[in-house]
Amino acid sequence: MLVVVEGVNDMKAVRKTLNADVYVLGTATRAGDPQVHNELLSFLSKYKGIVLLLDPDVAGRQARNILNKSIPECWHAFVPSPLAVATQARGYKEVGNIGVEHAPPRAIIEALKRRRKGVEGRNEFNKENLYDVGLVAAEFERGGNVRERRNLVCGFLGIGMSDGKQLVKQLNTYGFSKEDLAAALAWAEPRLLANPKEEDS
16 A cells, blocks of 8 residues: 655655555646656556545645546545644644644544545435534525634545535545444534634525
8 A cells, every 4th residue: 555645744644653655746836747747657557556645624625626626546644623723833743733633643544544435426415414413504605604614624534625616526536425424423413512713604
């Protein structure tokens, strides 16, 4: 198995956790680099699987989407963002920075155990599903903590903050189930009630 991460510190966190070969993108923006694409394609015959273990933030989500399109054979591992947050400043990384490097070994192991393949053309989720559970609002509707609830759910799933349309795509593309979403909502709701936000969309 080859584990693909964004940075050197992510690689160190993975290698400290398990004995695995690791490929370092350098930055999330290199996901679209033809050199990266060609190198990863060349590894498909060498490794039993290529697993994308990218940061659970917007940049990581964008990089994952690019690599999933160019290398559909790859697997996807997701670390929940609450488990990947820096609790102290270190170097140029401030408190609150999100990255695989901050995740504890158990979170990395669990993410890799639960790895999944991308699925094109899946339609398990749609905007109406998300409206029913308070993850998107009707047009011109505001309130209800929709955005904050959605951010919490995205964090639990490790997919990076998304708007409603992006969330539908992530849930379908990466094979999340209705049970996965229900678990994320069950985790999010008490936190939302503890810290309600007035603005929303």
